Amino acid sequence: MAVVELADLPAACPPNTPFVGLDLGEKTIGVAVSDLTRTIASPAQLIRKTKFTDDAKALFRLMDERGATGVxxxxxxxxxxxxxxxxxxxxxxxxxxxxxxxxxxxxxxxxLSTSAVERFLIEDLDLNRKRRANVIDRTAAAFILQGALDRLKAGFSA
Incomplete structure (x- = not known):
């Protein structure tokens, strides 16, 4: 399967299956998962990068556990x-x-997704640097996925 446009992602996946969102960093991959209706994104996991095949296996394992069909x-x-x-x-x-x-x-x-998330974690949740480091990539992945889900719900004619 080829890379698809965001607007075509729902049609490329079975209905009522979640999507995963990825924030690819230099050392980690933040992973978020949507609900079955593809309305809400939630931070799920942080994959510490090693080799690509190991990283992909960790991602596919999470997708299989959650029944996710699109990325x-x-x-x-x-x-x-x-x-x-x-x-x-x-x-x-x-x-x-x-x-x-x-x-x-x-x-x-x-x-600006990581910047927006970091600002939120500092200003709204008052998390210190160490606690932010543990959640920022997963939260950024949720921010990315939520933006995509919101765009899908709004449609592409606007």
Whole structure:
């Protein structure tokens, strides 16, 4: 299966199955999972990066446990909308996932998601640096997935 546009992701997956959202960092992968109605995203897990195949196995294990059928990967675009090395790395991650399993993958613009989440964790939850480090990537993944879910619910005609 090829990478799909976000608008086409629901049709590429069985109904009433969750999606996973990924925030790909240098050392970790934040993972979030939606509910069955694909309305609410929740932080799920943090995968510490080792080798790609091991990382993919951990992700697929979580997807199997949750019954998830689609993947939304945060795409870190530059502020002008162009793609730099990090965005290209995220696209390569998605393609490599598909080489291991036929799973629909879509990308979602994640500009400023980590910054927004960090600001929330500091200002609203008053978490110290150590506690933030333990939750920021999973929470950023939920922020990314929630943005994609909200966009799907709103439709693409607007």
């Amino acid at each position: 939304v990967i945060g795409l870190p675009l530059n502020m002008d909308g162009s793609e730099g090395p990090r965005a290209q790395s995220c696209r390569a991650f998605g393609r490599n996932l598909q080489r291991l399993r036929d799973v629909p993958v879509a990308f979602w613009d994640e500009r």
